[in-house]
Amino acid sequence: MAQPPSAPVSQPHGLRGDYSRAAADYTVSQDWERYTPEDHAVWAALYRRQLELVSHYAAPEFLSGTRALGASAARIPRFEVVNEVLAGATGWRIVAVPGLIPDQAFFDHLAQRRFPVTVWIRRREELDYLVEPDVFHDFFGHVPLLTNPVFARFMQAYGQAGPKAMATAGGLRMLSRLYWYMVEFGLIRTTAGLRVYGAGILSSKGETVYSIEGAQPQRLRFELARVMRTDYRIDAFQRTYFVLESFDELFHACYGTDFAPLYLRYGSDEPLAADARLPTDEVLSADTQPR
Numbered sequence: 001m002a003q004p005p006s007a008p009v010s011q012p013h014g015l016r017g018d019y020s021r022a023a024a025d026y027t028v029s030q031d032w033e034r035y036t037p038e039d040h041a042v043w044a045a046l047y048r049r050q051l052e053l054v055s056h057y058a059a060p061e062f063l064s065g066t067r068a069l070g071a072s073a074a075r076i077p078r079f080e081v082v083n084e085v086l087a088g089a090t091g092w093r094i095v096a097v098p099g100l101i102p103d104q105a106f107f108d109h110l111a112q113r114r115f116p117v118t119v120w121i122r123r124r125e126e127l128d129y130l131v132e133p134d135v136f137h138d139f140f141g142h143v144p145l146l147t148n149p150v151f152a153r154f155m156q157a158y159g160q161a162g163p164k165a166m167a168t169a170g171g172l173r174m175l176s177r178l179y180w181y182m183v184e185f186g187l188i189r190t191t192a193g194l195r196v197y198g199a200g201i202l203s204s205k206g207e208t209v210y211s212i213e214g215a216q217p218q219r220l221r222f223e224l225a226r227v228m229r230t231d232y233r234i235d236a237f238q239r240t241y242f243v244l245e246s247f248d249e250l251f252h253a254c255y256g257t258d259f260a261p262l263y264l265r266y267g268s269d270e271p272l273a274a275d276a277r278l279p280t281d282e283v284l285s286a287d288t289q290p291r
């Protein structure tokens with residue numbers, strides 16, 4: 001007889017929220033052998049479902065990155081195997097962490113071309129929604145674009161911008177909005193139409209479709225100061241998405257740019273509402289012409 005869904009199959013990977021074994025930089029060992037058959041089965045269910053969906057909605061650079069990583073639905077990937085691919089592509093590597101880590105440690109990892117990936121995986125009851133990152137969000141959502149030299153270089157520059165942001169009033173909030181809108185929830189215009197590259201969208205079944213096809217959200221051309229001034233929602237689908245012309249556009253807006261004048265000008269202001277519309281906004285309709 002089949003087990004009832006609530007029966008504990010086996011103990012899941014025990015590092016969920018366990019920071020006691022972390023090093024000073026918050027890294028842990030992945031301990032891949034500790035993933036249970038149920039952990040791998042949850043990965044498989046998420047990976048299969050989402051790969052099929054994002055093949056229709058994701059940016060081509062994300063999809064080619066996904067293929068390059070050589071991960072599959074069969075097993076949660078071994079980080080050391082993936083690191084061979086990343087090393088050759090961009091010199092990045094992923095490091096295992098127990099979950100969210102303090103801002104300063106996070107920035108420092110990025111500045112050193114290390115992307116922190118959460119080790120544990122959600123339970124089956126949490127397939128569609130999780131408030132914190134797990135290995136599926138971090139790996140499936142974030143790691144593919146680390147094979148892209150331009151995007152990877154932007155991520156390093158983002159990390160390098162951390163210390164100054166933390167030392168300036170309102171700076172950290174503004175820099176975090178850049179991450180939110182351009183790393184977690186970014187869209188990009190392609191020759192085929194609007195596509196998704198943001199990790200928060202691509203690891204979510206509902207938001208992948210909504211961000212491209214939804215009638216409610218507004219899609220605005222990327223503009224650095226506009227993004228950094230805009231409040232965001234962590235508990236619902238976004239009201240606004242910002243759209244890149246290319247990863248070069250993001251890189252050139254940020255690399256070598258001193259954000260200090262922006263922090264000084266806007267850092268103490270109330271943010272723009274998540275659904276604000278300014279006269280200067282360039283709105284892209286859902287059926288935006290392909291580039």
Ligand code: HBI
Pocket residue numbers: 097099100101102103106116117118133175176179
């Ligand atoms: N830690 N593991 C992890 N993943 C994140 O995305 C993350 C974090 N710590 C801080 C953080 N993000 C953000 O607050 C920074 O972008 C500012």
Ligand code: FE
Pocket residue numbers: 133137138141142184199200
């Ligand atoms: Fe994320």
